[in-house]
Amino acid sequence: MSETTNQAFAEHSIALTLNGQPRQLNVQPWATLLDVLREQLDLVGTKKGCDHGQCGACTVLRDGKRVNACLTLAIMCDGAELTTIEGLADGDTLHPMQQAFIKHDAFQCGYCTPGQICSAVGLANEGRAQTPDQIKELMSGNLCRCGAYTNILAAVEEALPQSATQALTDGGIDA
Amino acid sequence: MNPFHYSKPVDVSQAISLAGAASRFIAGGTNLLDLMKENIARPEHLIDITGLPLKDVSETANGGLMIGALVSNADLAWHPLVEQRYPLLSQAILAGASPQLRNMASTGGNLLQRTRCYYFYDSAVPCNKREPGSGCPAKDGLNRIHAILGASDDCVATHPSDMCVALAALDAVVHVEGRGGKRTIEFADFHRLPEDAPQRDNQLADDELITAIELPPKGFVAHSHYLKIRDRASYAFALVSVAAALELDGDIIRDVRLALGGVAHKPWRNKAVEQSLIGQPVSRENFVAAAEAMLRDAKPLEHNAFKVKLAQRAIVRALSDAATGGNA
Numbered sequence: 112m113s114e115t116t117n118q119a120f121a122e123h124s125i126a127l128t129l130n131g132q133p134r135q136l137n138v139q140p141w142a143t144l145l146d147v148l149r150e151q152l153d154l155v156g157t158k159k160g161c162d163h164g165q166c167g168a169c170t171v172l173r174d175g176k177r178v179n180a181c182l183t184l185a186i187m188c189d190g191a192e193l194t195t196i197e198g199l200a201d202g203d204t205l206h207p208m209q210q211a212f213i214k215h216d217a218f219q220c221g222y223c224t225p226g227q228i229c230s231a232v233g234l235a236n237e238g239r240a241q242t243p244d245q246i247k248e249l250m251s252g253n254l255c256r257c258g259a260y261t262n263i264l265a266a267v268e269e270a271l272p273q274s275a276t277q278a279l280t281d282g283g284i285d286a
Numbered sequence: 287m288n289p290f291h292y293s294k295p296v297d298v299s300q301a302i303s304l305a306g307a308a309s310r311f312i313a314g315g316t317n318l319l320d321l322m323k324e325n326i327a328r329p330e331h332l333i334d335i336t337g338l339p340l341k342d343v344s345e346t347a348n349g350g351l352m353i354g355a356l357v358s359n360a361d362l363a364w365h366p367l368v369e370q371r372y373p374l375l376s377q378a379i380l381a382g383a384s385p386q387l388r389n390m391a392s393t394g395g396n397l398l399q400r401t402r403c404y405y406f407y408d409s410a411v412p413c414n415k416r417e418p419g420s421g422c423p424a425k426d427g428l429n430r431i432h433a434i435l436g437a438s439d440d441c442v443a444t445h446p447s448d449m450c451v452a453l454a455a456l457d458a459v460v461h462v463e464g465r466g467g468k469r470t471i472e473f474a475d476f477h478r479l480p481e482d483a484p485q486r487d488n489q490l491a492d493d494e495l496i497t498a499i500e501l502p503p504k505g506f507v508a509h510s511h512y513l514k515i516r517d518r519a520s521y522a523f524a525l526v527s528v529a530a531a532l533e534l535d536g537d538i539i540r541d542v543r544l545a546l547g548g549v550a551h552k553p554w555r556n557k558a559v560e561q562s563l564i565g566q567p568v569s570r571e572n573f574v575a576a577a578e579a580m581l582r583d584a585k586p587l588e589h590n591a592f593k594v595k596l597a598q599r600a601i602v603r604a605l606s607d608a609a610t611g612g613n614a
Binding site: 120164173247248 | 287288289290291292312315316319320322323332334336360364383384385386387389390519520521
């Protein structure tokens, strides 16, 4: 828990774990996690679609839970463990969900894909989807303007059992 | 968004001491940051409350639940005690937003969501809720999604929450704390009708923080149902929603709760209508009569007259599904 800070529009120093690496960052209070990832850290896999939490293209994992990076202030990620699309593979071995998206050709233009994959891994961590209908409902926060939903569903359905990166427990949001 | 100061207090009293007219508390941020990006909310100071100890769900002495204001919507919907004892609340939460947003959004913040009226969100046009006294283009504009009950000349906006419709039906109590101390607010009194001050959505003072939501023991486990009608199958705000809960003795109604979403500036209840069902048998005729009574005072606008019939039919269906064990 950080101390109260109230300096005039100051940059703040935060410490977090990003794709397994500890990072120390200076961020302005109003910088979103999405903009910091893309502009400050050159992690451009996370996409800016609507920038209003409606399309899911910016989905990343925060402490194993899927969140919209566009509606997250970076300054509020102090102490968090973040995983972006760049952090899912193990070296040259793709994450099972990435492999399944390739196998099922679960994209056309590919712009929504990093968000779809991170969201599907978050779905696996939640452990709540068993049927195709449940997968569809619980993937509804990720839009695909190309309409590749049929293949996305096939990929998610196949890879879901192997895709959890961490078990989630109840207990509110993590500060 | 505009530049702002940022603070992260470590306890409730510190958070309250920092609060003022130009500050906002931030937890999930899902609505507030969106409004800040649209330049509709322009706080000078964000008070990050995610470090406060308000993250527990615990049983109360009388058999109810106390839900910390920072419990996420997802954690609340999937909390074992909520799933077992308040399935209506679980169902309503899961009908709203997206999984990502539910992971982020807090219980307290859900109550403080602002309307999704197009005109409120469009800073190029007047809006009494955004700029008091400037006018209401929705009244004579594109008002398909707007209110049919409890609106005023100044505002026809609706409250967007699903969770709040269930909390209204369950007679939840809002616990708040401000510089003047702690107080509780009955859920039915928490949100306001627009009247001539639509800029005020609820009864909170600037320095008051929601600390918890209390659920009374009665969860209507056997007979409740949340029905949400929207323009697509998922991830859309309600045109009309119904939280229906029944306590039955055989087929006689011993207690009933009925709350509507998507039709007014706050979750809509009518206790006289609920009272009229008590002692009556479960029947389509009785449900139809209740549905008609719920909408008797409806004043539809040019484009939302369909909501009256839609709400009536949704009420009948939700009550019928509840009677046959909607969540079982």
